[in-house]
Amino acid sequence: MAYSDIRDTDFDNLFEQAAHRLLPIYHAQAIGRDLTDADQRELEIAAVLNPLDQLGSRQGYGLSAPARAAVERRSMEVAAQFLRSIGYAVRDTSASNSFDFEAELGGTRIKVEVKGTTSDRADGILMTANEVELHRNERGKTALIIVSSVRLCEQRGAYSGSGGNVEWLLGWDVDEWLQEPTAFRVTRPRVQ
Structure with missing residues (x-):
């Protein structure tokens, strides 16, 4: 936009549009929800299509580390309760393996990955390279549990989770889902 065009710009309209875009974000944050990966991608696409509109390029709409930890704890609790309710014996392996639970029913063991979110639906999840490799190598002997709609409560800086819907x-066949790299480890070559 040229400097001479600024007088013709309807700033009231632009501010109103910005407020309409921010309202769902603020509402979601007020009830302890984060934006889904699809929501984040939509904001990033909007930033590319409208480079002068800085609303879409803002980062940091996600949860803090303590809040994410509370979502993870609650998701693990909900998943374990679910597995037990359908007859599985459950062992937590999250501290020592690239999967969260080993579950056994009728002599059959499966490796279970748990992913949690405060969003009402998880269209995309983040997985480590080790998690993806496990699901590929053990195809048919693994499961994925997505716990959505986890609600957060914060008291004096400490977070706790409640609720949660199980998918x-x-x-689960990881290769039936679209996969896109989101991070790379870049290593300097060794000089000899």
């Missing part, structure tokens, strides 16, 4: 994908 159970037994025999």
